Amino acid sequence: MLTRGLAGSLLVLLGGLVVSTLPASSPVLDADALVALRAHPAGRMLGLTVVLTGLGLLAASWLRLCRRVALPHGESTADRLALVRHACVVWSAPLVLAPPLFSRDGWSYAAQGTLAHLGLSPYDHGPSVLSGPVVEAVDPMWLDTPAPYGPLPLALGDLAAAHTGNPWVLVVAHRGVALVGLLLLAWAVPRLARWSGVDPALASAVVLVSPLMLANGVGGLHNDLLMVGLMAAALVVAAEHGWAAGAVLGGLAAAVKVPGGLVCLGVVLVGLPAAAGALERVRRAAAVAGVAVGTLVGLGAVTGLGLGWVAALGVPGTVSTPLSTTTLVGGALDRVAGLVGLGPGPLDLVDVLRTAGTLAALLLGVWALLRRPAGDRASAVATVALVVGATVVLSPVVHLWYFLWAAPFLAVLRLDRLGMVALLAASTVLGLVAPLDSSLHGAYLAIVLGCLLVAALLPVLLLTRRARARLGRIAHASPARTPAGGAGPASVAQPAAGATVPRTSPSVIRPPLVDGAE
DSSP, X not given: OHHHHHHHXXXXXXXXXXXXXXXXXOGGGGOHHHHHHHHSHHHHHHHHHHHHHHHHHHHHHHHHHHHHHHSOTTOOHHHHHHHHHHHHHHHHHHHHTSOOOSOSHHHHHHHHHHHHHTTOOTTTOOGGGOOSGGGTTSOGGGTTSOOOSOHHHHHHHHHHHTTOOOHHHHHHHHHHHHHHHHHHHHHHHHHHHHHTTOOHHHHHHHHHSSHHIIIIIIITTOTHHHHHHHHHHHHHHHHHHOHHHHHHHHHHHHTTOGGGGGGHHHHHHHTSOTTOOHHHHHHHHHHHHHHHHHHHHHHHHHHTOTTGGGTTTTSGGGSXXXXXXXXXXXXXXXXXXXXXXXXXXTTHHHHHHHHHHHHHHHHHHHHHHHHSOSSOHHHXXXXXXXXXXXXXXXXXXXXXXXXXXXXXXXXXXXXXHHHHHHHHHHHHHHHHTGGGSGGGTXXXXXXXXXXXXXXXXXXXXXXSHHHXXXXXXXXXXXXXXXXXXXXXXXXXXOOOTTOOOOOOOGGGOOOOOOOOOO
């Protein structure tokens, strides 16, 4: 299992060198064989085939790992958690030194950090003001746009650029920053899972080593991984050390990308007494917001980057993505209106639907603040999952890696059989289709081949009789509390002195299911 997953990661790395965008000055391009593969459509299709084969091996190994930890056969929770974390290290290792896979965003991070190091605000200047290797692989779409990120990743990029101007070394440094988010998830997810009575080893397996995480979080090198790691840590810290400490981490999550601040809803609810009324909720929300915003603004002041990110928030929305529900529905309505000669001008309904989606997500957040249960840790996690998931669904622009925002909070909930199967299937699909994103723009033959390969892999992984039985066993075991021999109720993180003890529903704790034979 571990060896097969490692082989899959190595194949993703090797194939990624063929299909990914690289700076023209990269030393690997001195290899004539690699240059020949990258120069011909057949070579790129071969590289894509290698990548998808590797992702298929990773997905199969991951599902087997999930089944292994879900049916422990007497192994302790600590042993199963150690196995999951070991798999995470082994399977991620080949991707650490890889270029940004399936997206050019990592090259933009390197250029933006260089801008900050040179004293040029990434909020006022695009990478095009630079010259040399650091901008050779930046997506032309973002050459003249300001950075839409908070000051935290830019300040860390500034620190890396102070030591090297090599773009590949810079993106490896940024991947190291992203992996801090993975470490935070490895620490926080087991604690969040115990709040709901969910097996922490299985929850960790679903989050840390899924195809979604490895392809989009580790390989794709996106700031979203650091953001969601800080979000998960904020909830745990708020419950165990008080709302103020949680609010600081919520502010740091927003200092990566603004949606990270949504975790502050959970920070508010987890620290309130169960009987908290609307006025007390609003007061606590104002206090949490004050600390979080103070952290965000203070970080901008300390780093010298200021609040320029506010004006750049609309940059991601300048593109249309097929995963955005509001964009798809709005575009379809525009086309229908144009055909019948009734509607407004082109794209008007798209703008209306996008705005309506954003407002709906905001209203849902207000409703959750006022109506969701307070003082219940499991309910606070569910609230964050609800609001973050709705934000992704209703967002005007959605990329594959946006689903990383919700996955950790969904995986630690007591999902029913259908919900768990859906989460496993979605994590598989969203990982396998990662190579079909922007890295293949213009390579239409490779895209067609990739779609055919994905269409062939998915039934094998998810729809055959054996695959359905495996998913069923994982889903059947998923609500079980930590099995005998593992960490029991005594291992549940206790609140700090003086903290509010959360309400616990009698339905949260169920006896462990009997291990079944495969």
